[in-house]
Amino acid sequence: MFGVPVVVPNSSPVIRRAGSKAVISDYGSSESGIANEESFLFPLEVNEMKGASVAIMPSPVFLWRFKVLLFLLWGICCCKISWDSVMRMSANLRDLFLYEAFLYYNPLLLVTLTVWLWGINLWVFSQSSVNYAKVFDLAQNHLTHREIWKCATWMTIVVPTSMTAYLYLYSHGEVTLAASQPVFLYCIVLMLLISPFDIFYLSSRYYLLRTFWRIILPIQAITFSDxxxxxxxxxxxxxxxDLERSVCRMVNRQVATIAWFEADSICGSHSIAIPLVLVFPYLCRLFQCLRQYKDTKEKTCLFNALKYSTAVPVIFLSALKYHVFPEQWVNFYRPLWLISSVLNSLYSFYWDITRDWDLSILSRVFKFKNPSLITSCLYGRIWIYYWVIGSNLVLRCTWTYKLSAHLRHNYITVFTIMALEIVRRFQWIFFRVENEWNKMTSKQNIELSTDLPKEEDPLLSSANHSVHTHTR
Known part of the structure; x- marks a missing residue:
């Protein structure tokens, strides 16, 4: 205890720790005390140093918890700074201030949510028998759910940080620096997306860009990814x-200025570009269906094209409110808009259930025939099917709210409904991809069964052989 050397008998074994294993050493057979010191003390010191170095290394669980703690602290700091910045603004300008901030950043925030949910989809498929890489015809080095979540994590950090900097600088009078924040962020995103250098998953980025190009110009045969x-x-x-309005404001140098709200004819809610951009994805999907009908001659493609065409009246009838007299809108155009909205919602809901998901309510849901990924995971949990079908119907109807320009005044409500629509879409993905995988596997099974020789074929060949032998 006080530095007095402890004498260990030569004949007694001593238990020492080598790394993490207990080793029994009997050094009574050593020839001298010096040999004992060299064979015992030196290895003991080396092993203690190794043990110390191993103990210093943090565990992966500790690192993960530390990263989560830093992430939460960062989120709290961003919320605190943003709240203080908003409270600095005068009450009459605060609403316009937040509206402008949401206009720039809600597209990227919703894209971030999309990436997170896509990672969840891939994780679920990786735990099941659905080969999503084969369904989408992906390369062997395609992104896994971990890599998708890594991208989503960085997007979750960068986008709110830029928004916080925008709010802080704008509320403190640094208008020029505030205006540069969304412009700088959009430029970085564009450069990373089209960069030809082998960084940030080059093959996956170019796969996405090629798919976008085929969607815009459906010249060649349409694939499932398209x-x-x-x-x-x-x-x-x-x-x-919203992305078009943001870019329009950046091009016209209206960023971080409250006066832009009065210029509705350029980038405001009265612009004709808004309904054109809203209807563009539906037109792309409609042309895809027509191209598929040209290739396959299946009438189902025409009914699917009709479904997407029902969104066109919803969008343009709503936009007419800003270009007709109020009496005309109330007496004529608004009833037409209501009828077209109900038709689009119900038609889309019917197509989701019966065509995209191939769910027969009387068989697949309640009797669990043709078990597959979803029915195997959710066997006996009927309430989940009620939730999926009911939520899909409700959110199909609320999606009309976002397609209608005259209803988009409360930006927080619109943002919430947009986020719920993205959740509905990625809830839809589970059933849609599973249905496509079932079609692929059933087609392969049919092809294999036709290629295999029948059982009676060997018998017939042997009988023919015996007949020929007998005739000879």
């Missing part, structure tokens, strides 16, 4: 509309 991404684009049509 249909799939175009359907997601229809749910994000309001995102594209």
């Amino acid at each position: 249909f799939f991404l175009a359907d997601i684009m229809t749910s994000m049509s309001k995102v594209f509309s």
Whole structure:
């Protein structure tokens, strides 16, 4: 205890720790004390140093918890700074101030939500028998759900940080620096998306860009990836509309100025570009269906094209409110808009259930025939099917709210409904991809069964052989 050396008998074994293992050493057989010191003390010191170095290394669980803690602290700081910045503004300008901030950043925030949900979809598919890489014809080095979540994490950090800087600088009078924040962020996103250098998942980025190009110009044969991404684009049509308004303001140098709100004819809610951008994804999907009918001659493609065409009256009848007299809107155009909205919602809901998901309510849901990914995971949980079908119907109807320009005054309500629509779409993905995988596997099974020889074929061949032998 006080530095007195402890004498260990030569004949007694001593238990020492080598790394993490207990080792029994009997050094009574050593020839001298010096040999004992070299064979025992030196290895003991080395092993203690190794043990110390291993103990210093933090565990992966600790690192993960530390990152989560930093992420939460960062989120709290951003919320605190943003709240204080908003409270600095005068009460009569605060609403316009927040409206402008949401206009710039809600497209990227919703894209971030989309990436997070897509990672969840891939994670669920990786745990099941659905080969999503084969469904989408992906390369072997395609992004996994972990890599998707890594991208979403960085987007979650960068976009709110830029928004916080915008609010802080604008509320403190640094208008020029505030105006540069969304412009700088959009430029970085565009450069990363089209960069030809082998950084930030080059092959996956170019796969996405090629798919976008095929959607815009459906010249060649349409693949499932083209249909799939175009359907997601229809749910994000309001995102594209806000993106167009944001870019319009950046080009016209109206960023971080309250006076822009009066210029509705350029980038405001009265602009003719808004209904054109809203309807663009639906037109792309409509042309895809027509192209598929040209290739396959299936009448189902025409009914699907009709479904997307029902969104066109909803969008343009709503936009007419700003270009006709109020009496005309109330007495004539608004009833037409209501009828077209109900027709679009119910038709889209019917198509989701019966065509995209291939869910027969009387068989697949309640009797669990043809078990597959979803029915296997949710077997015996009927309430989930009620939730999926009911929520899909409700959110199909509320989606009309975002397609209608005359209803988009409360930006917080619109943002919430847009987020719920994206959640509905990625809830839809589970059933849609599973249905496509079931079609692929059933087609492969049919082809294999036709290629295999029948059982009676060997018997017939042997009988023919015996007949020929007998005749000879």
